[in-house]
Amino acid sequence: MPNPLLFRAPMTRRLRRLGLKGADVTVGLAAEAIGVGGDDGTLLRLNFAGIARIRVGFSESKGGSYHFTRIWLTGERRPIEFMGSITTPAAYSAFVRGMVAWVLERYPGIEVQAGSGWFMPLFTIGAFGAMSLASLGGSIYLAVTGDDWTIFLGALAVSLVLLLGLGFWTWTRHRPRRIATVEALARVLPA
Numbered sequence: 437m438p439n440p441l442l443f444r445a446p447m448t449r450r451l452r453r454l455g456l457k458g459a460d461v462t463v464g465l466a467a468e469a470i471g472v473g474g475d476d477g478t479l480l481r482l483n484f485a486g487i488a489r490i491r492v493g494f495s496e497s498k499g500g501s502y503h504f505t506r507i508w509l510t511g512e513r514r515p516i517e518f519m520g521s522i523t524t525p526a527a528y529s530a531f532v533r534g535m536v537a538w539v540l541e542r543y544p545g546i547e548v549q550a551g552s553g554w555f556m557p558l559f560t561i562g563a564f565g566a567m568s569l570a571s572l573g574g575s576i577y578l579a580v581t582g583d584d585w586t587i588f589l590g591a592l593a594v595s596l597v598l599l600l601g602l603g604f605w606t607w608t609r610h611r612p613r614r615i616a617t618v619e620a621l622a623r624v625l626p627a
Contacts, residue, residue: 441465441534443527445518447474454480454516463518465534470507484543486510491612492532493552493624503626504552505532525626532625537618550624551612560606564599571595 442464451461451472458475465471472480489508494501503520520528539546571592579585615621 441527441531443524443531444521445528448517448519450514450516451480456480461518463531465531465538470535482507482509482516484539484546487539487543487546488512489515489547489549490536490539491515491549491551491553492536492621493550493610493612495552501626503528503624505535520626529625532621533618536615536621540616540618548615549612550615550621552610552624553612556610557603557606561599561603564595564603567595568592568599 442462444460445463447456447459447461451474456472456474456478460475462473463470464473466481468484470482470484472482474480486509487507488510491506491508492504493506494503496502500522503525505518505520506515507518508515520532536548539548571588574588575585575592578587609623
């Protein structure tokens with residue numbers, strides 16, 4: 437592969453268990469593999485032939501967006517995760533675009549996904565769905581007992597609006613989805 441693309445990422449416990457040392461790692465593309473180097477010079481080679489799935493995503497917090505790439509090796513349950521650098525987002529984006537283009541072109545058996553995960557969409561839909569059901573249940577109970585059943589209508593309306601609005605937003609933004617082109621990564625990579 438011409439012009440190896442490199443970026444720095446923080447060390448993780450998973451990378452330490454795989455034998456790397458140091459506070460950070462250098463991640464880059466090599467021929468038919470992802471090369472990961474520790475601060476002390478140790479090297480880890482993740483061959484594309486041994487990769488089952490790649491997920492590129494982000495999570496948001498008060499401090500900004502946290503961009504990541506998770507790589508599941510064949511036969512392993514837990515992924516290896518590389519966090520995008522806050523100081524050099526262009527290098528991280530270039531690496532991910534190059535890696536995904538390489539994989540989509542040469543390794544169609546590897547599932548490439550964009551999205552952060554299932555937790556946020558399911559939590560949002562579950563939380564506001566439970567609130568809607570509780571409001572509806574309260575209204576039905578009050579209607580059956582002969583009380584003023586309209587007390588819960590405001591809560592029901594608010595919870596339904598939040599369920600539909602935020603549920604749709606988190607579902608389309610964070611749900612992992614299979615991608616077929618590098619352009620589909622535009623929503624999950626730093627600008």
